Amino acid sequence: MTPPPEPRWFDATAPELSPARGAGARRLWSIPLLVAALVLVATARSVTVRALLPVALVAAAGALLARGRRHLLPAAPASRRGLSLDGDRLLLRGKGGAGEHVLLTTRERFGVTLLATPRRDRIVALLTSSAGMSSVGASFDGPARRAFAALLDRASVVGSDEVGLEAIGPDGEPISLGPAVLAALLDELTERSPGCLDRFLLTDARGATLSLDSRELRAGGRVFDLTAPLEWRAFVFQEALGQAVAVYQGTWVRQGTSEIFLVCLLPAMTPSLDGLGASPGPLDRGALRDLRLMQGAPESPPPPEQRVAIDRLLMVPIRSALDKAPRPAAQTHRARA
Missing domain, CATH: 1.10.287 (Helix Hairpins)
Incomplete structure (x- = not known):
């Protein structure tokens, strides 16, 4: 045994x-x-x-x-706050033993979605499982960005002003790790569940499964095979909310007879392509690709019954997965850096 x-x-x-x-x-x-x-x-x-x-x-x-x-002086273990991977449970432990929170259980399927700022100076790992979604983050200076370039390259770029990048824990305080500590945590989670970095597991507002891995996307009661040809496009639309107007971003996906519109609010400020360099390096090329995935043309609002509301932080990882899927012969659009 x-x-x-x-x-x-x-x-x-x-x-x-x-x-x-x-x-x-x-x-x-x-x-x-x-x-x-x-x-x-x-x-x-x-x-x-x-x-x-x-x-x-x-x-x-x-x-x-x-x-x-x-x-x-070194802090006594009882006074430290951090994460404990004890058995099959990843726990957040407060200072002085002030409570513990289960973030996920490794005996069940879970996902880890990496998000980064356009400058790659901040990375957040979204932990998703049947327990819900939580996040841990780390900040990277210049030397750390070079040392952990492979890890940063796996992260999808989102806006620097996203509230989710603060990685607030269930105790109301940020869960911030050092770069090496975050890398060690991700190595441990990947060893226990290979493929977790390409997966998220959630439910949508209607209680239906919302999940993604390297092979399929499940949303709105439909399953899309990411190894088979499919169609998708990014778009934005507006809708009146009383006296105000809300601006949304959407992703249309169709494969065979299955068709959905993934929607969420558009960020107040979309990251700029400026300043990433005329001859971008590998990290900059990844940022350029993701920033282009954020762009969408204006369209009419989609039918409400075909909409699936998602967390805004998940839009770019979903589009990135769709962008890697095969295309029908008639659709050749891809976001390239």
């Missing part, structure tokens, strides 16, 4: 200052306090002021430095 895998721990980092930067800021603030103490000793005329106020300032500076040293 195969023994269960050893538990794995993936530390979550604070989205604000790291401990080292926070300690550096405290050291900087302590310097003016010490200088002020020396100036008072040299210039104050009152004996009381010269004796007591500098002592108070020095004590305040010392307290800041001591607090900085405490923050530089």
Whole structure:
């Protein structure tokens, strides 16, 4: 009998200052306090002021430095927040053991959809399963983008202003990992479920299955074979909502007698193609491809009974999968970088 895998721990980092930067800021603030103490000793005329106020300032500076040293010490495991892959459950554990949340169970089918900003300085992994959808994220500086280029190349580009890129956890706080920690988590999940990076598993607003993998798309009670020829196009349309007008983006898909319109709200700001370079590298070429997949021509609103509402973050991954599927001889449109 195969023994269960050893538990794995993936530390979550604070989205604000790291401990080292926070300690550096405290050291900087302590310097003016010490200088002020020396100036008072040299210039104050009152004996009381010269004796007591500098002592108070020095004590305040010392307290800041001591607090900085405490923050530089390794955190006790019980005080850390992060993800735990224990047995077949991926859990979010709060600081000090303040509750745990099940993000997914690896014994069931699950999906991991990678999304990135156009600059590839932020990546989010959408975790989807029968438990619902959750997300974890990581930020990448220049060296990290080069070191993890293969991982970033697998991510679909979305707008930088998307709320989903904040990767808010079920406890209301962002789940932010370091680049290497996120890569290690994805390696572990891929080892347990090969193909999970090409899959998502959800239900739509009507309770029907909404799923995608490398072979098929299921939506609105219909199944589309991604290994067989199909037709698709991207479009935008408007609809009045009372006194306001809502702008939507849609993806029309047809294969044989099956036909649907996947719809969601259009982002307030579509990412620009400018600034990606006249001779784009591999990551830029992927971003250009995905940014072009976002474009759609204006059309009339589709029939309501044929619409399937989807999460806006999933539109580009779906279009990317459709773009790789074979085309009927009469339709040759593809988004190319």
